[in-house]
Amino acid sequence: MDTPYRVMTVCTGNICRSPMAEVVLRTKLEEAGLADVVEVDSTGISDEEHGNPVDRRARAVLRAHGYPTGERCCGRTGTPPVRGTAPGRSARATSSPATCSCR
Numbered sequence: 001m002d003t004p005y006r007v008m009t010v011c012t013g014n015i016c017r018s019p020m021a022e023v024v025l026r027t028k029l030e031e032a033g034l035a036d037v038v039e040v041d042s043t044g045i046s047d048e049e050h051g052n053p054v055d056r057r058a059r060a061v062l063r064a065h066g067y068p069t070g071e072r073c074c075g076r077t078g079t080p081p082v083r084g085t086a087p088g089r090s091a092r093a094t095s096s097p098a099t100c101s102c103r
Contacts, residue, residue, distance in 0.1 A: 002037065007036060007039070008041055009026065010043055010044070011045075012048075013046050014044030014049060015058065016054070019042045019058065022042035023067050029059075044067055054069070
């Protein structure tokens with residue numbers, strides 16, 4: 001497949017729910033052999049937490065269930081654009097590894 005599917009998980013600040021969903025979904029896709037078919041990212045709709053790491057409680061829950069936590073910071077909707085959005089929509093994300101200033 002030339003262009004992978006893209007899934008964006010979204011919550012308010014991108015420090016708990018959406019990064020947890022990103023980690024769990026990405027891990028499950030890897031386990032199913034679909035990591036090269038589906039790209040997963042997360043973002044928030046607020047800039048209140050922009051640049052902050054994932055909440056320590058969210059990391060603790062992920063670790064308790066055997067998921068990797070790694071280092072990442074939150075991002076909010078912004079640039080670059082997410083390709084393949086519905087017509088009339090302008091979804092954008094800034095929390096991907098390529099654009100995150102905390103990495």
